[in-house]
Amino acid sequence: MSASPKSKSGWAIIFIAIFFVCPLKSIAAKEPIIRVFISNENKARFRADSFEDIFVQGVSTKHRRIKSLDLIYKNDKVKYSINNNSNAWYELPNNFNLILRNNDKRGIWFKNRRYSGELRVILHNKKINIINYLKLEKYLKSVVGSEMPKEFPLAALQAQAIAARTYALKLLDENKLFDINSTQASQVYLGLESETAKINRAVVSTSSLALFYRNELINAVFHSSSGGRTENSGQVWKYQLPYLKSVIDYDKNSTKYKWTNEFTPAELEKIFPSLGGINSIQIIDKSSTDRVLKIRLYGINGNKIISGTKIREKLQLPSTKFEAYLKFKPIYLDNTLISQDEMFDELVPQSLPSIPKDYFLLVKGYGAGHGVGMSQWGAKSMAERGSSFREILKHYYTGVQIRTYK
Numbered sequence: 001m002s003a004s005p006k007s008k009s010g011w012a013i014i015f016i017a018i019f020f021v022c023p024l025k026s027i028a029a030k031e032p033i034i035r036v037f038i039s040n041e042n043k044a045r046f047r048a049d050s051f052e053d054i055f056v057q058g059v060s061t062k063h064r065r066i067k068s069l070d071l072i073y074k075n076d077k078v079k080y081s082i083n084n085n086s087n088a089w090y091e092l093p094n095n096f097n098l099i100l101r102n103n104d105k106r107g108i109w110f111k112n113r114r115y116s117g118e119l120r121v122i123l124h125n126k127k128i129n130i131i132n133y134l135k136l137e138k139y140l141k142s143v144v145g146s147e148m149p150k151e152f153p154l155a156a157l158q159a160q161a162i163a164a165r166t167y168a169l170k171l172l173d174e175n176k177l178f179d180i181n182s183t184q185a186s187q188v189y190l191g192l193e194s195e196t197a198k199i200n201r202a203v204v205s206t207s208s209l210a211l212f213y214r215n216e217l218i219n220a221v222f223h224s225s226s227g228g229r230t231e232n233s234g235q236v237w238k239y240q241l242p243y244l245k246s247v248i249d250y251d252k253n254s255t256k257y258k259w260t261n262e263f264t265p266a267e268l269e270k271i272f273p274s275l276g277g278i279n280s281i282q283i284i285d286k287s288s289t290d291r292v293l294k295i296r297l298y299g300i301n302g303n304k305i306i307s308g309t310k311i312r313e314k315l316q317l318p319s320t321k322f323e324a325y326l327k328f329k330p331i332y333l334d335n336t337l338i339s340q341d342e343m344f345d346e347l348v349p350q351s352l353p354s355i356p357k358d359y360f361l362l363v364k365g366y367g368a369g370h371g372v373g374m375s376q377w378g379a380k381s382m383a384e385r386g387s388s389f390r391e392i393l394k395h396y397y398t399g400v401q402i403r404t405y406k
Contacts, residue, residue: 032136034168036189037178038110038119040127044071049106049114058098060090069100071121073128097122106192113191124177131178132189140165140203143187145194147222148376153383156376157202159392162402163374166210166220169405206389210405211397213243218400221373225254226289227321227366230378230396235287236309236370244372245398246289250385254377256318256368263315263361271314275299278361281324291320291371315363322365373397 047068048054054066059080070081072089078096079089092098098121100108107114110130117134140161148160164187171180182189211218219241221233226249234240251257269277280298284305287293292308308320374396382392390402 032169032172033133034136034139034172034180035120035178036132036134036139037181038115038130038132039182040124040129042073042128044110044121044128044130045069046100046119047109048102049104049109052102052104054100054102054108056098056100058096059092071128073123073126076126078123078128094123113193115191129177132182132191136165136168137203137207139168139189141200142191142194143168143189144202145196145199146188146190150196150199152376152380154198154202155383155387155389155392156379157199158206158389159374159379159383160222160376161203161206162209162211162389162393163220163222165206165405166217167222169210170217170219208404208406209402211393212401212403213397213399217405218243218397220397221370222396223367223369223371223373223375224318225249225251225256225367225369225377226371226375227251227257227319229289230373230375231287231289231291231371233372235289235291235293236372243397243400247395247398249375249378250381251367251375251377253381254368257366257377259318259365259368261315261317261363261365263363265359268361272297272299274301275304276301279359280326281361283324289321289371292322293320295324317363317365318368319365319371321367321371322363325362325364326359327362328359 045068046054048066054069056066056069059069059082065083067083070084070086071092072079076094078092078094080092081089100119100121101117102108105116107116108119110119115132115134116138117132120131120133122129122131143164144157144161147164148157150157152160167187168180171186173179180186180189211220221244223230228249228251230247230249232240232246233244263271263278265277265279272278275297276299278297278299282296282298283292283294284296285292285294292311294305294307295311296303296305297311306314311317312320374393378396379392382395383389387395393402394400
């Protein structure tokens, strides 16, 4: 039995009411807001990019037109001044929470960068903390341009956008002060300066796409280049994840595919003062992809074993995939030139304090970064060969699904 026209109109009204008041989850799903930690300072200065005012919530309402805001933390107090007026400073309570925003697409300046969205400013651990609140997709337009050269092929930029989106989504946590760092500690975010039309296209064309393994967001780590083969996550961090397995990398065109660093005795003594410098090294453990896991360092004051990650940090090396050698100036014995290889063969660690002082540490390595997950230079090479962003991602992240997260 069909409903009467009156009852049909009644149901239509009810449906419309439900649609707008209680929309379906897929319709109601809002784009996440991400909180990006920018900096913590004793002093901070913010200014408008042009004639647009900055709206500052949390300061006196008598300040109606704000072009710049200066903050200073001193003697356990935070004070602010407006519009370059260094003669008028106003004190803030220690539990202050400033919110800065404006209507200018060019954003708000902090230091030498411009930021969109909102800048939240609080006092935390006796520092002025600046946290950028903005929509996820807007954030990604900066991250992709900050992490990957804009000249890279579109497919590589798209792969980077999806990896960065997944990485950010995985870190969203309302219980923390912020979600993600703006440095390499998380993923690099340089504000509005990093956006270009091509990068924006890469983000928009992959909107809402993320990487999943068995219906859970993955830890979509990435790096610059691996030096020929990516690393298993378990060799770098505590756990081996099934989707972060070692795979062949196509990164031979990377600017860091091969690299060389040299260190003088004076530099090594400054870096390793407890050992009195370094006069010999011994690599004692490597991963299956030839990355240094453990290394023994010998100095005048003894020796110690440290991890490959630690030596990379101490020497600021591009990666842990390296070999290290002591190189000397020519040495003659009974008017005969001794080759460095012969000298190395005869030396043992216990006799090393007698080594001549005219030497340097030569480190030759491959790749840049931790080597786990997607290689950015490898993604570039695959894109240049015609691979799509889906093929790139499925190569570097084993067994993943690419789908919308909403």
